[in-house]
Amino acid sequence: MVQDMTLKKKFLWALHLGIILISGCAKKSVVSSGSEYKEDLSAVRPRYEYTEPAVVTRAEPATPAKNSNVPKADVDKPLYVNKKLESVLDTLSKQNKSIRYINGFRIQIYVGNVRQEADGAKSYVYQAFPDLNPYVSYTQPTYRVKVGDFMYRSDAEQYLDLIREQYASAVILADRVDIKRSLMVSPASDHN
Template identity: 90%
Template sequence: MTLEKKFLWALHLGIILISGCSKKSVVSSGSDYKEDLSAVRPRYEYVEPTIVTRPEPAAPSKSTNTVKADVDKPLYVNKKLESVLDTLAKQNKAIRYINGFRIQIYVGNVRQEADNAKSYVYQAFPDLNPYVSYSQPTYRVKVGDFMYRSDAEQYLDMIREQYASAVILADRVDIKRSLLVNAASDHN
């Protein structure tokens, strides 16, 4: 670097240092400031509410229009509510599957072993449904339709006696079948 460039850099650095060390002016927040805002504030006047009592009718009127209108309103609301509830019930019945859990008991290439695992489940746990899937060259056997992982864990302990590599997997399960699964304590 030339002497001129070094001098310019030193000059810039000096200016920055001097300006950083200079005395700063601070606006004081003293008690000198006074401003009256009462002229622009909104003003509200309080008015005491009056209670009006209406005289009760001495005898019910014989006109059926007012009685019929009072009776129809609740029925109308009930009919409308019933139709909405029916619609929701139909929508809920249309839902067959939910996110749940299954226990995978076998993964392998031998069909006979997959069939043996399936028959074991039919014999030992008749309320659990086995599902065999094949994706070349692998067979997978999953059992159960559990909505909650805790239910699957109860069965997992019993299944691991026969299949030590059994694991719980998240899967789409059939709602109706999941409601039919008994507690694992019934099998002990």
């Protein structure tokens, strides 16, 4: 019986191998790149009827009498586009003027719990850098003194070098700054 099982297994393996060999030798149809594909698809293509668009000629408007005071449309005026453009630019200008604050930078020169030291830092800024505005904020129990309204970090870095002579722990922080005050800040090279 064991011999019958091994004989059956061998027979099945031989059968599988024979099928694989026979299928590998079968003729395959391969489309060569040299052959041309030809099929008429005109029966399934959509058909459209072309109609020539009609040309409409406008009748010339009757010329008004010389005495009539009927104003022409704004389109006929040569400066019509310029007037519209100016009104849009005026609107944009008003919107831009209403913007007061932008993202910018300030220099923090003091952080601590002593009010006298915060006031001393504030007065130092008034004396040494009159064009910079000090801002003192208090969040219990901490006083913070920030200086300046800088639109660009590079401007704040110039002042930072000068301020660090007195306050070594001064750092630049991102903050909302007043646009008008930032335009009034003179370059740090003027304070040397």
